[in-house]
Amino acid sequence: MIETAPPPLDYDPFDYRQHDDPYPVYRRLRDEAPVFHNSRYDFYALSRYDDCQRAVRDFKTFTSAQGTSLEELKAQVELLINTDPPVHSRLRHLTAGLFTPARVAPLEAAVRDMARALIAPHLAAGRIDIIDDFAARLPMAIICRLLGFRREDEDLLRGWTDTVVHRDEGVFAMPDEGMQATLKLYDYFNAELADRARGASREDIIGLLMAAQAEGRIDHQGVLGYIYILSIAGNETTTKLIGNMCYQLHRHPDQFAEVLADRSLISGLVEETMRFDGPTQMMARTTTRDVALHDRVIPAGKKVALIFTSGNRDERHYEHAERFDVHRNPRDHLGFGGGLHACLGAALARLEARVAMEELLSTLGYFAVEEEGLARMHSPNVRGFTHLLVRFVAR
Template identity: 40%
Template sequence: MSVSTSGPTSGPAREVLLDPYDYAFHEDPYPFYKRLRDEAPLYHNEELGFWALSRHADVLKGFRNSTNLSNKYGVSLDPASRGPHASKTMSFLAMDDPEHLRLRTLVSKGFTPRRVRELEPRVTEIALQHLDTMLAKARDNETVDYVDEFAGKLPMDVISELMGVPEPDRAQLRAWADAVMHREEGVTDVPPAAVEASINLIVYYQGMLAERRKKPTDDLTTALLEAEIDGDKLTDDEILGFMFLMVIAGNETTTKLLANAMYWGYRNPDQIAPLYTDLDRVPQWVEETLRYDTSSQILARTVVGDLVLYDTKIPEGDVVLLLPGSAHRDERVFDEPDRYLVGREIGSKLMSFGSGAHFCLGAHLARMEARVALTELLKRIRGYQVDEANAVRVHSSNVRGFAHLPITVEVA
């Protein structure tokens, strides 16, 4: 592994290693991040072909510098996901202005805050449906998989509800979405199974679009078909790209948020105990989880023009990774950053949904889902235990969370 580093110090910095595909890194990236922040705030991995920014101030500037750090080749390090085709599956997340602004504005005509607000009662119903099933299995002190039974089902079902996917088809779409994200150890690109799952999702949504053209309904798919500004409308490819983005970015990250909240709540019972009798504080639990162990850990950008960082000129076309997972543990910004403290002041320092022009359009949906899901769960249990020995982490180059989280619960 050929690694070089740039920054204000040298010496031990030569030993710093960041490999987003390494399973040891997936288990606990935070010691790696601390060394990067302290020893190599501008890090260069020659073998994998990227630079990385780890300090809060640098990551924030990176998110907001859409002049020199471009999205147009995608936001993943995986080679197959990068390139001018990235927008086909990542929509406006893989575009720069003015194309980004045009598409985002049109999508916003259909994907409105009002539509999300009106969805909350239905989100509650879906959450209760899955909770009832999970807790019925858990009543006899049986171990249940929180991801399989709840956290992995709710977000995808909510997105399917938004789009108008029939309930019988939702399990299949969840399976395809999971396959798109999964990586076996040592795989540093998009595997064939993920490509196949991606094609299956696109073909399914193409069929939905064709149906909605014939018979419009009151769902997001129809709203996107009808969205128009001064005669400008979304093409089918643009709608499909956004739908795919919702499935991958919206589904995966929210599933990981829900499981991460449960895991760290278990590890920090003193922080969660007061919430059982003060459910209004559940949003604080959500926010601290987003800070402490964010789902979206690593986002890629491509250098455009002249970019100088830490007295180093970064060549045009090189990849720069922004590390919000590291930024949220930066002691230069947060007091006791490695302490899980529900209720701490976070505010605008949070970058789980990015910052600047590409701030996540679905942030309000993710927060609402997490608030509803965790509130309804706490109403129905008196406590829970996580079987840490059998918990299984997701292996992804940019998303952090659990594939399986076995728990036992004390049903209220």
């Protein structure tokens, strides 16, 4: 029997063929090329847990100041995710207190009410698109509430943020549609700020940022950038996390049965999905000096992809890392990044995802994914579905 050689190893996050199941490529990266160089786009990639963990904690070597996407920044705007200390510390301090577990806990009742309201119209049909009908709407409703945006604008804002993160196949740049969506978001934010400036102050995130601007702690562009990042992060990652949880339960019926029988496992389901199939695939950094690692040298000034979902499946860190196990409860995963840039809204995302699954399981019971109706988004950074249809016993 003649053994065929495996295809040449290639990590190309702009290749749609890798989006359905990138994990075999990630395994080969960890084993064969833990420091991988993509010569087409001239970036490097780290795929092992320890390497990604060290990189996110060493901002002096792996800087975020040149952006956290592999593409070059088209405009240098002071964004929270694109800064290092001391600027990052100043910006993060403005709202960090609003996103602690204690501060987001009172939102649980509102999240639960919204979840029930979104599910209810679909009970008689016995069919719901987990993304389009539910997961895409719930997080956006919450972040719009926190920012103080109008409920009737949620669909509009969600459409623009979805367009911003999409990437065309094989194109190493934000598409024109993404740039136009960014401009529309900024126009919307500017109009909102101008309208608020003419009225009374309000106690929400935008009100807090406007007060900070009045005190000279952030400028107008900084306020716009802050709202921009919160609008995207508050929508995309939690939406995709909820969809990925549903898909993994479908893929693992034994785990599904356990979670249905014991709802206390849902928090573990959230963490294990963040580890095993999290929405944030990778974030980029730029080297400030030559970095010698695994017998290779990453030159100074090069973009480096930190592949978090590969690190999360690293057998060097997790036993049986390629096994989905809701009992694992891996709180040290890289799903929310790490170091100074650890996800600001992690506590909110955990709350939304947990409550969403509690309500889906309590209301729908067992459900089955219609695999022929699955549709994935295409982004080098974010992994998840745009459509995930499920069937259940009609109520």
